[in-house]
Amino acid sequence: MRTGLITRLRATGVRHRRIVAAVCAVSVAAVAAAASHSQPSVGVLKVRLGGDSHQTRIVIELDRATRGALITPPTMGDKVAIALAHVDVPGDMQGDGAGLVKSWRVEEAAGAAQVHLELTRPAIVRRRFLLPPGDGLNVYRYVIDVSDQPAEQAAPQAPGRPAVQIAAATPSQELRATQPGPQARKLVHMARIEAPVAPLIPSRRVVVIDAGHGGHDPGAAGQNVHEKTLTLLAAEALKARLERSGHYKVVMTRTADVYVPLEERVRIARRANADLFISLHADSGTEPGLKGATVYTLSEQGTTRAAKQVFEKANWINMTLPGPDQQVNRILLDLTQRETRNRSSEFAETLLSRISDVTPLLRRSHRDAGFMVLLAPDVPAVLMEMGFITNSDDEKRLANAGQRRRLMDGVARAIDAYFATDIKLASR
Numbered sequence: 001m002r003t004g005l006i007t008r009l010r011a012t013g014v015r016h017r018r019i020v021a022a023v024c025a026v027s028v029a030a031v032a033a034a035a036s037h038s039q040p041s042v043g044v045l046k047v048r049l050g051g052d053s054h055q056t057r058i059v060i061e062l063d064r065a066t067r068g069a070l071i072t073p074p075t076m077g078d079k080v081a082i083a084l085a086h087v088d089v090p091g092d093m094q095g096d097g098a099g100l101v102k103s104w105r106v107e108e109a110a111g112a113a114q115v116h117l118e119l120t121r122p123a124i125v126r127r128r129f130l131l132p133p134g135d136g137l138n139v140y141r142y143v144i145d146v147s148d149q150p151a152e153q154a155a156p157q158a159p160g161r162p163a164v165q166i167a168a169a170t171p172s173q174e175l176r177a178t179q180p181g182p183q184a185r186k187l188v189h190m191a192r193i194e195a196p197v198a199p200l201i202p203s204r205r206v207v208v209i210d211a212g213h214g215g216h217d218p219g220a221a222g223q224n225v226h227e228k229t230l231t232l233l234a235a236e237a238l239k240a241r242l243e244r245s246g247h248y249k250v251v252m253t254r255t256a257d258v259y260v261p262l263e264e265r266v267r268i269a270r271r272a273n274a275d276l277f278i279s280l281h282a283d284s285g286t287e288p289g290l291k292g293a294t295v296y297t298l299s300e301q302g303t304t305r306a307a308k309q310v311f312e313k314a315n316w317i318n319m320t321l322p323g324p325d326q327q328v329n330r331i332l333l334d335l336t337q338r339e340t341r342n343r344s345s346e347f348a349e350t351l352l353s354r355i356s357d358v359t360p361l362l363r364r365s366h367r368d369a370g371f372m373v374l375l376a377p378d379v380p381a382v383l384m385e386m387g388f389i390t391n392s393d394d395e396k397r398l399a400n401a402g403q404r405r406r407l408m409d410g411v412a413r414a415i416d417a418y419f420a421t422d423i424k425l426a427s428r
């Protein structure tokens with residue numbers, strides 16, 4: 001996936017050094033991680049714990065994918081046992097716990113690894129999910145979250161709520177569509193990649209469309225039209241197309257020619273529990289010959305910036321972190337960001353391949369401030385430059401309702417394909 005992206009960046013003549021540099025750094029880190037795990041294959045590599053006395057996370061690093069099954073009853077209890085199918089245990093693995101976990105051990109039983117947790121007091125398994133390798137981490141991670149709060153009642157599905165969330169997993173690994181509580185929310189998109197046995201209950205995905213600029217900020221200027229006008233028209237076309245399918249709830253960051261600060265756009269995405277955020281822009285260039293569309297995802301530096309915002313600034317992203325324990329918060333945020341970045345890149349790649357039929361492609365750096373809208377740590381996000389408003393062909397194409405619709409059809413097909421992959425991953 002990442003290799004594919006690098007290839008595409010090069011093939012389309014990227015000049016965006018920042019993103020290329022970030023991708024290269026990640027590749028080097030991945031190679032280093034691969035080398036450090038080059039010993040003979042074992043299943044379980046490491047067990048990590050983090051959290052506090054109310055919510056504790058156990059991360060089991062694995063060299064392969066697995067699916068887990070809860071052995072102990074899905075109720076409050078002082079022991080938890082989970083079997084990980086087709087996973088080897090390299091010998092005696094046990095250790096002291098942290099938070100709600102008094103001690104842990106991993107043992108081999110009937111070709112599976114069994115994870116046993118002794119708890120300090122009755123608690124429940126809130127979620128379990130598998131994270132694939134990504135962004136410099138060359139291992140799979142099976143994550144178990146244990147909480148001393150009984151699971152929230154499964155609320156009726158609110159219209160347009162995203163996703164299927166894995167609440168307390170039952171032995172049959174039944175999936176319930178629940179309305180995520182504030183505690184659960186930040187992990188919802190990661191939970192979706194757990195390997196469930198039961199079919200997913202379909203629900204409408206929330207797509208936030210961000211029409212760039214607006215109001216006193218006109219964006220780039222063409223011969224006949226301003227960027228802010230084209231972005232809104234394109235956003236409206238995409239919204240209509242997505243809503244027609246019946247599969248999406250669409251939220252717009254603006255529906256009129258008004259100015260919406262960048263921070264507010266991110267807040268809108270987070271408040272909406274967005275599954276995907278797409279920001280629409282039109283580029284400007286000093287050379288009138290420059291034309292074509294571009295798709296950007298957040299660079300690694302941008303991700304670091306998001307982490308700083310969450311931890312040090314006035315918390316404008318307003319992310320709900322689970323507890324006062326900074327260490328577990330950092331682990332959660334780190335996992336969330338890696339996953340979000342992977343998924344943003346995945347969507348960017350899909351998007352480029354779908355729109356390449358309907359529009360020429362070209363990549364060029366966008367103003368830094370534009371990246372601010374990609375900063376929500378838990379919402380996969382891309383910024384799309386639909387073309388160059390300073391190029392007369394592109395301007396005509398974007399100003400033409402029919403052409404705009406064709407381009408947005410391509411974007412919508414990419415969104416369909418992206419979520420179709422999501423479901424495939426989830427049912428693997």
Ligand SMILES: [Zn+2]
Nearest residue numbers: 212219281282
């Ligand atoms: Zn713009």
